[in-house]
Amino acid sequence: MAHIKPINxxxxxxxxxxxxxxxxCGDEDLIFLRCPACGHLSVQCYECETWYVDLADTGRMESAYLSDDERLACPHCSVPFEDACHLMEGIVDRYLPTAAQVIAAGHGRHLARHLREQHGVLLPPST
Structure with missing residues (x-):
């Protein structure tokens, strides 16, 4: 983990x-993504290129595998990401959210424990 290095x-x-x-894939390397056009949040596994396109339903997955001339397109607004290599250092900042943005979108439960505690995110009781 900790391969993604934003400047901010x-x-x-x-x-x-x-x-x-x-x-x-069992070797998950996960990163939140935020569409620069509409702000839609998703999570990508950059190990196997699984893309969780709906954080309210993590069973909805698509492939984020791209050929050289393809770009991810937001599953919400369909606007293609400007950069094909959206996770590269120096570029990745355009596509990452803050914890506050994840919480405001109602997806704070997907934040790591240290951020949930820092921001006071409560998890619903287990059923």
Whole structure:
């Protein structure tokens, strides 16, 4: 983990996701993504290219695998990301949210424990 290195320290990295909420390849390397056009939040596993396109339903997944001439397109507004290599250092800041943005969108439960505690995010009781 901690391979994603934004310049802005307020942006979330791969150590800021609660990995217990996601399951794909068994070697999950997860990062929050935020569409620059509409602000839609999603999570991508950059190990296997699984893309969790609906954080209210983490069972909705798509492939984020791209060929050289493709770009991810937001699952909400369909606007393609400007950069094909959206997770590269120096570029990734355009596509990462802050903890406050994740919480405001109602997805604070997907934040890693240290951020939930820091921001006072309460998890619903287990059923």
């Amino acid at each position: 320290p307020d942006l979330l990295t791969d150590s800021d996701v609660d990995y217990a909420n996601f399951s794909c």
